[in-house]
Amino acid sequence: MGSLVKEGTSSSSMTEFLEKCGGYAVVDGGFATELERHGADIKDPLWSAKCLITSPHLVTKVHLDYLESGANIIITASYQATIQGFVAKGLSVGEAESLLRRSGELSCEAREIFYNRCNKGSWDFDHAGKASRRPVLVAASVGSYGAYLADGSEYSGVYGDSVSKESLKDFHRRRVQILAKSGADLIAFETIPNKLEAEAYVDLLEEEGIDIPAWFAFTSKDGVTVPSGESIIECAEVADSCKKVVAIGINCTAPRYISDLIISLRQVTHKPIIVYPNSGEVYDGLNKKWIKSEEESEEDFVSYVSRWREEGASLFGGCCRTTPNTIKAIAKVLSCESSVPSKLKFW
Ligand code: MET
Numbered sequence: 031m032g033s034l035v036k037e038g039t040s041s042s043s044m045t046e047f048l049e050k051c052g053g054y055a056v057v058d059g060g061f062a063t064e065l066e067r068h069g070a071d072i073k074d075p076l077w078s079a080k081c082l083i084t085s086p087h088l089v090t091k092v093h094l095d096y097l098e099s100g101a102n103i104i105i106t107a108s109y110q111a112t113i114q115g116f117v118a119k120g121l122s123v124g125e126a127e128s129l130l131r132r133s134g135e136l137s138c139e140a141r142e143i144f145y146n147r148c149n150k151g152s153w154d155f156d157h158a159g160k161a162s163r164r165p166v167l168v169a170a171s172v173g174s175y176g177a178y179l180a181d182g183s184e185y186s187g188v189y190g191d192s193v194s195k196e197s198l199k200d201f202h203r204r205r206v207q208i209l210a211k212s213g214a215d216l217i218a219f220e221t222i223p224n225k226l227e228a229e230a231y232v233d234l235l236e237e238e239g240i241d242i243p244a245w246f247a248f249t250s251k252d253g254v255t256v257p258s259g260e261s262i263i264e265c266a267e268v269a270d271s272c273k274k275v276v277a278i279g280i281n282c283t284a285p286r287y288i289s290d291l292i293i294s295l296r297q298v299t300h301k302p303i304i305v306y307p308n309s310g311e312v313y314d315g316l317n318k319k320w321i322k323s324e325e326e327s328e329e330d331f332v333s334y335v336s337r338w339r340e341e342g343a344s345l346f347g348g349c350c351r352t353t354p355n356t357i358k359a360i361a362k363v364l365s366c367e368s369s370v371p372s373k374l375k376f377w
Pocket residue numbers: 059060061062063078105109171220221282349350
């Protein structure tokens with residue numbers, strides 16, 4: 031059921047998908063942190079991508095858990111999977127490329143398993159009781175250059191003067207080309223911490239003839255700017271300028287900042303808006319630990335969803351430290367809401 035239009039993509043392909051889903055879509059939740067909850071040791075420069083080598087069965091399990099929880103979009107295990115990172119571990123370039131491909135295949139296989147189970151959860155019922163198979167897309171994750179550095183710089187956005195747009199393009203090029211052919215329906219550029227990296231991605235999408243669409247998800251620590259200090263508005267303008275970008279939004283950001291960010295995004299784009307915040311805990315990159323926030327709990331997170339929808343977002347999920355329970359709760363809030371007319375469903 032991979033069905034986003036290829037070649038000459040415009041945001042209408044995402045709009046059509048959203049229509050099929052009933053006006054909004056549920057994205058999965060934290061992936062790496064969920065692997066960890068199942069016992070995987072990912073304190074490693076490859077982070078979740080380590081499981082592509084050591085425990086692919088766990089990757090499949092987490093995908094299935096999110097599908098069973100109501101997700102319409104599952105994101106691959108490739109966030110920190112890079113050719114450079116695998117080669118640093120002693121793998122050959124060929125092996126690294128196979129692992130990237132494998133991340134897409136594992137997600138597609140999980141979708142097939144989910145459909146073949148033919149259980150109640152894989153069917154949606156409309157108001158007249160008519161059943162249809164739940165639409166599910168696979169999004170191939172591309173984490174930022176800062177994520178590859180594994181020093182927390184995806185949360186600082188500062189790469190230093192030696193990193194240029196061209197060097198970022200060179201860093202991501204082959205990986206993006208491979209992921210685009212891995213069976214995934216679209217590419218998820220995630221946790222983008224600065225404008226330069228967004229510009230590099232736009233160039234790659236346009237110059238390399240990437241034939242699946244993409245979403246751009248930025249991160250923020252204050253509800254106004256991305257970590258580099260550039261405004262979310264100027265970053266979103268970069269994403270909006272690219273035809274192949276079918277949704278723009280925010281991930282791995284504290285829930286309390288999301289409303290303001292949606293309002294800013296709406297000023298510069300009519301494309302669908304995607305939000306998948308983290309649990310509100312803060313990552314200590316040095317000690318590779320999440321620090322609990324006094325201010326936010328899972329209940330708060332879910333209670334925000336209706337507001338985000340009213341403000342104009344139409345794809346909702348979770349990032350680090352959210353779980354299948356969070357996604358179940360999001361799916362429930364949205365399905366209850368869609369049984370009463372809302373003034374704004376999607377753009
Ligand atoms: C640091 S953000 C990580 C995003 C990735 N999709 C994950 O959930 O693991």
